[in-house]
Amino acid sequence: MKRALIIGSSGGIGSAIAAELRGNGTEVDTLSRSENGFDLTDPQTVEDALQRLSEPYDLVLVATGALEINGAAPEKSVRAISAKAMADQFAVNAIGPALILRHAMRLLPKDSWSVFAVLSARVGSIGDNQIGGWVSYRAAKAAVNQIVHTGAIELARTHPHAICVTLHPGTVQTAFTEKYLGRHPSVPAQEAAQNLLRVVSGLNVDDTGGFFDWAGKRVPW
Secondary structure, eight states: OOOOEEEEETSSHHHHHHHHHTTTTTTEEOOOOOOOOOOOOOHHHHHHHHTTTOSSOOOEEOOOOOOOOOOOBBOSSSGGGGGHHHHHHHHIIIIIHHHTTTTTHEEEOOSSSSEEEOOOOGGSSTTOOOOOOOOOHHHHHHHHHHHHHHHHHHHHHHHHTTTEEEOOOOOOSSTTTTGOTTTTTOEEHHHHHHHHHHHHHHOOOOGOOOOEESSSSSSOO
């Protein structure tokens, strides 16, 4: 990859991916709230920031996301659903990436291999849900999976070499997951970045619209 755009580059996974790409000689542009005031919950901020970008990117990766917003922890059951907490989850984990996806056709080249990827989560898989709970976060991640799948269909009409996917990074040792690691196997952010970039590099056009984990295996919808 010659050129990449990492959105959410101040987070644990985003910063590790940006560093890994730069270490491999890729030119990397970044957007994040802490670095340059990029707020993906503000449509005008998203529009202004992405309109300023003109170069086509081989990779556009959305590494934003939140598990707890304004102190609202994931629900243990449907009885704990809050309209505000659910709306906040959708704003960050589904609507924000959708606003970025609107610009994919302009940010990706039309005549060469490229990838638009959004970090999702296995808990967003409806088919894989066996224990319930985490209703708002699950629903928002399921929504972004549908958004990206739909975007892949439309993108293919004008960008025949482009790939549009969601990725599950596994459980990564970041501030995002610190309270929830428990007994789950986890990996450092650098290792997660290497895993994800290995998956991205191996994608082909037949994979567009798919949902893949850190090892390159398809995750059920």
